[in-house]
Amino acid sequence: MSERKDLELIADLVPAGSRVLDLGCGDGELLAYLRDRKGCTGYGIEIADANVQACVQRGIDVIQLNLEDGLALFGDRSFDVVLQLDTLQHLRQTERMLRETARVGRIGIVSFPNFAHWPNRLQVLTGRMPVTRALPYQWFDTPNIRVGTFADFGVLARRCGLSISDSFGLQSGRVVRRWPNLLASVAVFRFEQT
């Protein structure tokens, strides 16, 4: 996900001039890109001190919060776009966060590592948990407490009453629209509340 090309492909989903909330914004790279290239404004949310400092250094407005505490700070539909990139899998309350994302933003964009990517499936077939570039951790030290697949997310989104306006996979800096559940290491969804 840290790859520049992936970042640009996701930025393409954000309309120019949008008001953006980036949940788990890291060092603010995407927000800086959206600000500089697409005239977007908004805030990043981060929990890690080093990332908060990096955002301040870039001049990105960052609010230090634990996403597990919810988004009570933000009103309904107060952002054009809420981004949740490479973050969902770290959160305990996945469903609640997804509902909160849909409440706060008109458009939600989510990305996460796709557990059903074929190399992962192969490794599981050999009897071991996968260790790949998108999932670089051992089963005992992974920060990803929720592993799901491209297909799984579609089910959860329907359950939360979200309508998916676009979805695709990312693999090696390219968009994968054909069999993304099998062929992409990263899943990307764009959705709205129905």
Add this chain to the structure above:
Amino acid sequence: MPSIGLVTPQQMHFSDPLPLKSGAVLPDYQLTFETYGTLNAERSNAVLVCHALNASHHVAGLDAAGVKGWWDNLVGPGKPLDTNRFFVIGVNNPGSCFGSTGPMHVNAAHAEPGRVWGADFPVVTVEDWVDAQARLVQRLGITQLAAVLGGSLGGMQALAWTLRHPDRLRHCIAVATAPNLSAQNIAFNEVARRAIVTDPDFHGGHFYAHGVLPKRGLRVARMVGHITYLAEDAMETKFGRELKAAVLRYSTQDVEFQIESYLRHQGDKFAEYFDANTYLLITRALDYFDPAAAHGGDLARAFAANPATRAKRFLLVSFTTDWRFAPERSREIVKALVDNRIAVSYAEIDAPHGHDAFLLEDPRYHAVLRHYFERIAGEVSNQGAERRAASKPAPLPAGERPLHPADEGLQ
């Protein structure tokens, strides 16, 4: 890290009465202030530092007695608020006891010549202080401050700047502060005030005439205040149930526990230098601060009231173990800003020191401030470059004459 070295306080006299929020006026007053660093040709690199309850204009460097400024770890050459890049102003608020006009000075308007203000000193508010500071800043020839910075009560002043004089600053940096006091905060203040007022040496606030000081009351006031500055865990770690002597004395009045000894020491130190009327005035200013009150208790509406406020940029910082002005209080401010789509960054520092953390040197806290001030410095130098390119000298505000030595090069 090097300090600024010796600094000399300056005085500025104001003969124009200062209208106060209460409806009273401060007829004629002087402000004591210090400055560090150099005001640039564009006058765009000035940062005002607002002090809290018991601090003063002496923010950084060493005074004549060799005492370090109260925020010397933050302000100085190469420090997070870098005096090589910024012109920093520290000013003592009126009503305080460190040189600016206060209750220990003579009330020239009184029928009785030489009568000291004492309890008659008008009640001053955070807004009044900010107005007084704004006049000083203007007299220094500064149309717009790069930033106003403050912690605790100083943070309230920084917030009040954005509401009262939004055109005259670009950034507000408010640390360990709150949008108003809670009932518990007011309760602690009231205990402190009662301790002072019921001291037999207080004499209704006119103790100066009796040649005494209500030190007993001040000591207790400081002791109770000091408890609120420390985190419970930090106090436990530092003192626990440690005893002063090897064995218990079974005395109700002697010091038995180290924490008692510590608080008494803090109280004794404080009573030697702080003015009792000032303590009453400043705790009252804290109680009264409530910018949302004029907007039906809605802080977001307070920030919405002036379009210029909405163009400011804010940085808020809180500390997880601060129970006096807890992170929730800073988040209330963040929420009100976010509701207005105002630019704000917020850092919540997991420091163990309670409210006092804002005065201490936590590397995460100082890194956030350093990066934020670096951004401001970048803006300042960009603006400077643009102005120089346009080769237009920065005009002085109408009717203002330059007072600061830095002005000489411009004339």
